[in-house]
Amino acid sequence: MKEEKSFVKEITPQAEDFSRWYIDVIRKAELMDYTPVRGCIVFKPDGYELWERIQAGLDRRFKETGHRNAYFPMLIPESFFQKEKEHVEGFNPELPWVTEAGGEKLEERLALRPTSETIIGHMYAQWIQSYRDLPVLINQWANVFRWEKRTLPFLRTSEFLWQEGHTAHATEEEAREETMRILELYRDFVETEMAIPLYTGQKTPSEKFAGAVDTYSIEAMMKDGKALQAGTSHYLGQNFAKGFEIKFLDRDNQLKYVHTTSWGVSTRLIGALIMVHGDDRGLALPPRLAPIQVIMIPVGPPKFRDKVMARFDPLFDALKAAGVRVKSDLREETPGWKFNEWEMRGVPIRLELGPRDVDSNQCVLARRDTGEKITVSLDEAVERVQALLEEIQRNMYEKAKAFRDANSHLDVDTLEKLKAHIARCEETGELTGFILAGWCGSAACEAKVKEQTKFTSRNIPFDPPERKHTCIHCGGEAKHTVWFARAY
Amino acid sequence: MKEEKSFVKEITPQAEDFSRWYIDVIRKAELMDYTPVRGCIVFKPDGYELWERIQAGLDRRFKETGHRNAYFPMLIPESFFQKEKEHVEGFNPELPWVTEAGGEKLEERLALRPTSETIIGHMYAQWIQSYRDLPVLINQWANVFRWEKRTLPFLRTSEFLWQEGHTAHATEEEAREETMRILELYRDFVETEMAIPLYTGQKTPSEKFAGAVDTYSIEAMMKDGKALQAGTSHYLGQNFAKGFEIKFLDRDNQLKYVHTTSWGVSTRLIGALIMVHGDDRGLALPPRLAPIQVIMIPVGPPKFRDKVMARFDPLFDALKAAGVRVKSDLREETPGWKFNEWEMRGVPIRLELGPRDVDSNQCVLARRDTGEKITVSLDEAVERVQALLEEIQRNMYEKAKAFRDANSHLDVDTLEKLKAHIARCEETGELTGFILAGWCGSAACEAKVKEQTKFTSRNIPFDPPERKHTCIHCGGEAKHTVWFARAY
Numbered sequence: 001m002k003e004e005k006s007f008v009k010e011i012t013p014q015a016e017d018f019s020r021w022y023i024d025v026i027r028k029a030e031l032m033d034y035t036p037v038r039g040c041i042v043f044k045p046d047g048y049e050l051w052e053r054i055q056a057g058l059d060r061r062f063k064e065t066g067h068r069n070a071y072f073p074m075l076i077p078e079s080f081f082q083k084e085k086e087h088v089e090g091f092n093p094e095l096p097w098v099t100e101a102g103g104e105k106l107e108e109r110l111a112l113r114p115t116s117e118t119i120i121g122h123m124y125a126q127w128i129q130s131y132r133d134l135p136v137l138i139n140q141w142a143n144v145f146r147w148e149k150r151t152l153p154f155l156r157t158s159e160f161l162w163q164e165g166h167t168a169h170a171t172e173e174e175a176r177e178e179t180m181r182i183l184e185l186y187r188d189f190v191e192t193e194m195a196i197p198l199y200t201g202q203k204t205p206s207e208k209f210a211g212a213v214d215t216y217s218i219e220a221m222m223k224d225g226k227a228l229q230a231g232t233s234h235y236l237g238q239n240f241a242k243g244f245e246i247k248f249l250d251r252d253n254q255l256k257y258v259h260t261t262s263w264g265v266s267t268r269l270i271g272a273l274i275m276v277h278g279d280d281r282g283l284a285l286p287p288r289l290a291p292i293q294v295i296m297i298p299v300g301p302p303k304f305r306d307k308v309m310a311r312f313d314p315l316f317d318a319l320k321a322a323g324v325r326v327k328s329d330l331r332e333e334t335p336g337w338k339f340n341e342w343e344m345r346g347v348p349i350r351l352e353l354g355p356r357d358v359d360s361n362q363c364v365l366a367r368r369d370t371g372e373k374i375t376v377s378l379d380e381a382v383e384r385v386q387a388l389l390e391e392i393q394r395n396m397y398e399k400a401k402a403f404r405d406a407n408s409h410l411d412v413d414t415l416e417k418l419k420a421h422i423a424r425c426e427e428t429g430e431l432t433g434f435i436l437a438g439w440c441g442s443a444a445c446e447a448k449v450k451e452q453t454k455f456t457s458r459n460i461p462f463d464p465p466e467r468k469h470t471c472i473h474c475g476g477e478a479k480h481t482v483w484f485a486r487a488y
Numbered sequence: 489m490k491e492e493k494s495f496v497k498e499i500t501p502q503a504e505d506f507s508r509w510y511i512d513v514i515r516k517a518e519l520m521d522y523t524p525v526r527g528c529i530v531f532k533p534d535g536y537e538l539w540e541r542i543q544a545g546l547d548r549r550f551k552e553t554g555h556r557n558a559y560f561p562m563l564i565p566e567s568f569f570q571k572e573k574e575h576v577e578g579f580n581p582e583l584p585w586v587t588e589a590g591g592e593k594l595e596e597r598l599a600l601r602p603t604s605e606t607i608i609g610h611m612y613a614q615w616i617q618s619y620r621d622l623p624v625l626i627n628q629w630a631n632v633f634r635w636e637k638r639t640l641p642f643l644r645t646s647e648f649l650w651q652e653g654h655t656a657h658a659t660e661e662e663a664r665e666e667t668m669r670i671l672e673l674y675r676d677f678v679e680t681e682m683a684i685p686l687y688t689g690q691k692t693p694s695e696k697f698a699g700a701v702d703t704y705s706i707e708a709m710m711k712d713g714k715a716l717q718a719g720t721s722h723y724l725g726q727n728f729a730k731g732f733e734i735k736f737l738d739r740d741n742q743l744k745y746v747h748t749t750s751w752g753v754s755t756r757l758i759g760a761l762i763m764v765h766g767d768d769r770g771l772a773l774p775p776r777l778a779p780i781q782v783i784m785i786p787v788g789p790p791k792f793r794d795k796v797m798a799r800f801d802p803l804f805d806a807l808k809a810a811g812v813r814v815k816s817d818l819r820e821e822t823p824g825w826k827f828n829e830w831e832m833r834g835v836p837i838r839l840e841l842g843p844r845d846v847d848s849n850q851c852v853l854a855r856r857d858t859g860e861k862i863t864v865s866l867d868e869a870v871e872r873v874q875a876l877l878e879e880i881q882r883n884m885y886e887k888a889k890a891f892r893d894a895n896s897h898l899d900v901d902t903l904e905k906l907k908a909h910i911a912r913c914e915e916t917g918e919l920t921g922f923i924l925a926g927w928c929g930s931a932a933c934e935a936k937v938k939e940q941t942k943f944t945s946r947n948i949p950f951d952p953p954e955r956k957h958t959c960i961h962c963g964g965e966a967k968h969t970v971w972f973a974r975a976y
Binding site (some may be wrong): 127 | 521523524525528529530531532533536537539540556557558559560561562563564565581582583584585586587588589590591597598600607610611614615626630631635636637646647649
């Protein structure tokens with residue numbers, strides 16, 4: 001991710017080069033900037049504000065379900081990673097290390113956290129003594145580091161922001177309930193607030209979190225047909241409890257290991273938001289998440305400006321008082337320039353008011369999602385705006401879902417069909433999308449599919465649209481029905 | 489800061505050992521825990537929640553004054569520190585360094601940020617081209633690192649949490665206005681919400697921020713008479729603009745360097761809160777900041793519990809509906825145990841309701857700040873609680889101010905008098921507190937005072953209670969009237 005100073009003039013069309021489109025959009029909308037630090041970006045105010053809105057929505061839900069925030073050290077002693085075998089193998093290659101501090105070489109290297117199961121596990125071992133101390137339900141908002149080879153803004157960067165929940169429970173049942181409660185919380189937030197339709201399900205063993213017993217995920221389809229894992233919830237069993245000696249005296253007076261969970265979503269969600277809703281004109285933000293829901297622009301010749309503003313200002317105040325996130329653009333640029341600008345930035349509704357509108361006691365609402373323009377009476381403008389925001393939210397979800405469903409293939413369920421499907425897509429420019437296929441449960445079969453098609457298992461949906469009975473690769477009996485796709 | 493597992497049974501009295509008292513309180517109230525990572529603590533949920541409330545109050549004020557949040561990389565290339573001479577000298581000895589990542593040795597070491605002027609300066613140079621791009625008003629909430637030799641929970645730790653504002657302006661005047669606007673914002677927040685009285689003023693050159701032209705601070709007095717710098721606001725002049733080439737084309741078509749500011753408060757504020765208001769019974773939280781404002785406890789024999797709860801529950805709901813942060817404690821422990829517990833945790837009001845109270849249509853409000861118990865009618869309990877919260881807030885500020893004033897000495901204004909003052913304090917157990925004295929402006933005089941008394945200049949108050957005319961050390965003409973104290 002090298003530093004570029006180029007100013008984005010035109011957004012490359014999605015059909016021409018989706019990757020270029022993505023970079024053009026996020027730079028033109030000023031969501032991020034490159035930095036001289038390898039693989040690290042700046043979250044500029046308009047990008048960070050999307051994260052703040054995601055944080056607010058999730059934090060409220062975490063607290064409503066009994067979780068509390070805390071903050072643990074970012075630096076993790078090397079020896080901690082050795083305590084859970086799979087965990088160290090999974091994360092070791094990606095760690096940055098502090099080896100010197102305060103002018104001295106450290107005796108033990110300290111890793112920049114890639115995730116905090118280890119240090120939190122160590123602390124929980126001190127805090128948990130008895131069943132009365134359980135459950136422990138803690139979340140942390142933090143920066144994390146994974147020194148990835150290939151980086152992509154928001155999706156894969158050396159440093160990123162996330163939340164990580166870490167809970168400890170007396171029984172497997174309770175821990176599994178928590179794992180699923182959070183998966184459902186994520187699904188609800190992402191579908192309801194971000195208008196992103198999801199496939200929820202279980203990861204296959206080869207795709208699960210390093211150290212987990214079971215990993216569950218929410219998977220979304222981007223507009224290029226590729227999958228993006230948007231959040232994960234892990235049942236960790238007693239793996240970390242045993243590694244860090246997290247034991248408690250149960251009601252039956254037996255000393256037992258706790259069962260733990262962990263779960264996280266990150267600034268990746270900003271990437272998902274852009275690639276699910278954006279189009280050739282730029283960003284498109286769902287009303288519930290949009291920092292600005294309505295942009296108000298006065299139109300018509302300057303000589304009528306006073307007349308227009310006499311109705312414009314009270315309408316602005318009325319919208320604000322009604323709780324609408326409204327902003328006015330009174331700059332000197334032309335209305336046409338402003339229309340493009342705010343469309344590019346993805347504001348759901350543009351409200352235009354000109355002198356003739358004032359004469360007719362009306363204003364114009366332009367929808368970002370459909371391009372439609374609606375003339376409404378000024379007397380009912382506030383209610384119409386509120387209703388339209390709901391309608392846009394609903395429509396954006398439905399549109400994304402229709403797209404997702406149209407590119408989810410239920411009949412491509414053998415390796416041969418998949419290869420033919422990919423060949424056809426390459427010819428026609430169709431998207432490869434998701435395919436639903438059976439899987440025998442063998443990691444070798446999964447690996448072969450990946451090797452030959454770059455399709456990876458996304459998850460095993462709880463409620464697949466249909467059951468598949470033969471493995472996509474070996475043709476043997478299918479133990480699971482699985483979504484496969486090329487993925488970010 | 490080594491890991492201790494000891495459970496705090498009794499809180500050491502302040503008069504016996506203030507440092508021990510402080511550690512006892514923060515551990516017993518479960519605000520923090522030690523970790524195996526040198527100088528790093530865990531902010532446990534009850535401690536982190538104080539930070540969340542500080543964040544909410546400040547973030548709202550930042551946004552109301554036109555600032556927006558962003559996020560910059562935590563890792564800073566070594567070469568960046570070389571670009572501002574004083575800055576590198578000030579921070580270099582305290583930096584932790586990443587030297588390896590992803591299995592390879594890095595070509596250039598990366599520092600864990602101690603503050604972000606350098607990386608932000610670098611980015612501002614890309615973003616700012618014209619006067620139209622100014623001012624830039626950005627804040628960041630982040631973790632920062634300073635590898636200090638001696639650490640103390642919340643006050644001085646290897647990693648801590650803070651906000652850092654970084655602004656760029658076209659003129660010195662605007663930048664200086666911003667510097668003072670933020671100092672006033674900090675003063676207002678800390679005095680109004682945290683009930684901590686402050687001395688605001690300018691730092692002497694030897695105590696200013698490394699790289700600043702002028703540093704201003706808010707200084708508070710702890711209950712052991714020592715000073716704590718609670719926040720700083722810096723006018724950086726064109727120092728960083730020149731180091732990082734942050735230039736803009738002005739209205740007059742001249743290419744000019746911007747003027748920058750930076751300002752920050754940190755999780756130190758949690759330490760200040762504890763050491764200003766706490767007492768031998770534990771924490772005492774001012775109502776506006778307290779996560780729990782009222783703890784409701786049913787009292788009386790268990791056989792009357794149903795009768796009590798019939799009035800208890802509606803009162804709880806009524807308080808909650810009125811916006812009071814109320815919690816009920818229905819555990820099986822005795823009321824006496826609960827009273828102690830919530831007093832120790834600093835909840836401003838305890839509300840007791842027993843069967844005889846129900847008969848008399850009343851409840852009892854116990855104040856944490858004065859110990860006073862007030863009987864009020866259930867019919868007006870909500871309003872009485874609300875009024876009492878305001879009264880406690882006011883009283884806690886007044887009490888802290890009276891203490892601060894009583895330990896601020898206006899007549900100890902020569903080195904001889906200061907030594908006598910210290911000797912007397914050592915004999916009587918009085919606190920050394922703050923002293924107001926003249927200063928000729930020479931760094932040598934300031935250093936001598938520090939060397940001989942451990943008193944350091946805190947700040948040059950804008951509006952000192954009186955003007956001093958001779959230097960505390962050399963007896964020459966005083967250029968400034970200065971607060972001195974021993975400090976954290």
